[in-house]
Amino acid sequence: MPIILAIESSCDETSVAVCDNGKITANVIANQTIHENYGGVIPELASRVHQQNIVPAVQQALTIAKVDKKQLDGVAFTQGPGLLGSLLVGVSFAKSFALALDLPLISVNHMQAHILAHFIDEPKPKFPFLCLTVSGGHTQIVLVKDYFDMEIVGETLDDAAGEAFDKTAKILSLPYPGGPLIDKHAKEGNPLAYRFPEPQIKELNYSFSGFKTAILYFIRDHQKENPDFIAEHINDICASVQHNIVNILLNKLKKAAKQYHCKEIAIAGGVSANSGLRSALLALKDSLGWNVYIPKFEYCTDNAAMIAIAGYHKFLQGEFVGQEVAPMARMNF
Numbered sequence: 001m002p003i004i005l006a007i008e009s010s011c012d013e014t015s016v017a018v019c020d021n022g023k024i025t026a027n028v029i030a031n032q033t034i035h036e037n038y039g040g041v042i043p044e045l046a047s048r049v050h051q052q053n054i055v056p057a058v059q060q061a062l063t064i065a066k067v068d069k070k071q072l073d074g075v076a077f078t079q080g081p082g083l084l085g086s087l088l089v090g091v092s093f094a095k096s097f098a099l100a101l102d103l104p105l106i107s108v109n110h111m112q113a114h115i116l117a118h119f120i121d122e123p124k125p126k127f128p129f130l131c132l133t134v135s136g137g138h139t140q141i142v143l144v145k146d147y148f149d150m151e152i153v154g155e156t157l158d159d160a161a162g163e164a165f166d167k168t169a170k171i172l173s174l175p176y177p178g179g180p181l182i183d184k185h186a187k188e189g190n191p192l193a194y195r196f197p198e199p200q201i202k203e204l205n206y207s208f209s210g211f212k213t214a215i216l217y218f219i220r221d222h223q224k225e226n227p228d229f230i231a232e233h234i235n236d237i238c239a240s241v242q243h244n245i246v247n248i249l250l251n252k253l254k255k256a257a258k259q260y261h262c263k264e265i266a267i268a269g270g271v272s273a274n275s276g277l278r279s280a281l282l283a284l285k286d287s288l289g290w291n292v293y294i295p296k297f298e299y300c301t302d303n304a305a306m307i308a309i310a311g312y313h314k315f316l317q318g319e320f321v322g323q324e325v326a327p328m329a330r331m332n333f
């Protein structure tokens with residue numbers, strides 16, 4: 001009956017969760033609004049704010065879960081991948097907390113945790129399944145054979161899908177993170193108003209760096225004729241951009257499903273909150289006979305509940321790390 005405290009601090013969310021025997025009983029997320037006007041996360045600012053948020057977030061999570069720290073059985077934390085300074089705050093806190101309370105430490109890979117968020121609630125995917133993991137830093141198609149037996153079968157060669165959303169938003173003068181705002185405008189626009197090229201990338205890989213440049217030139221050319229182009233057509237621009245990114249993502253996912261003869265299909269990560277991606281995937285569920293798994297909104301973007309569920313399964317397997325553990329900006333499965 002383990003009770004696990006979990007810490008997530010890989011980017012700009014300080015999050016703390018409690019998992020009581022496989023059930024999430026608290027998931028506190030302290031968002032950082034300080035980055036809004038910079039068009040992206042400023043690493044130095046992110047680590048400072050984590051430092052301020054982490055102790056109150058832990059106290060709040062324990063209060064919500066109605067758990068005393070003496071009742072805990074383990075401390076799980078994000079070891080990587082992520083921003084080094086941000087990770088350092090969470091890893092150092094987890095190590096000190098575990099040392100003080102003589103608790104085992106559980107290291108969690110952030111990208112695996114996004115996928116394992118599917119094991120928080122029902123329905124849970126059946127192994128093996130394919131997961132399209134789309135976030136601000138990663139875009140991967142992962143063949144998930146077991147909780148911690150995962151193989152990346154395709155990934156982006158440059159920018160992530162979340163970056164394509166965020167950089168487009170910056171060009172449109174929308175604040176960071178731009179993904180949710182593009183999604184909001186897209187709901188009012190025509191997805192077929194403008195066309196953008198689909199990059200021809202080999203196998204199951206992606207590329208989004210050319211996309212940003214295409215948008216930049218597209219806006220520049222239209223603004224030459226109409227300086228108010230963005231303001232007048234923001235909904236159609238957002239709907240078309242979103243439609244294009246979703247198509248690119250799903251075309252490779254369809255290819256992967258065929259190649260691996262797999263009909264158990266999941267999405268995970270911040271971009272899995274996108275309404276266009278969610279509805280396009282549901283449409284494929286019917287046309288291709290897939291079993292589709294879409295996370296609850298609160299488990300799409302960064303959260304410690306996913307770290308807690310991953311930590312719980314590692315606890316059951318007796319997989320712990322020592323005090324010498326250090327954060328890793330890059331971390332493989």
Ligand code: KG4
Pocket residue numbers: 011134135136137138161162163165166177178179180183269270271272273274275300301302
């Ligand atoms: O997983 P996440 O919270 O952090 C990373 O691990 O990177 O993902 C953040 C990314 C950002 O790029 C953000 O713009 C994007 O997820 N995002 C969205 C939506 N909500 C968040 N992108 C498109 N549509 C959304 N509704």
Ligand code: ZN
Pocket residue numbers: 110114135136269270301302
């Ligand atoms: Zn993430």
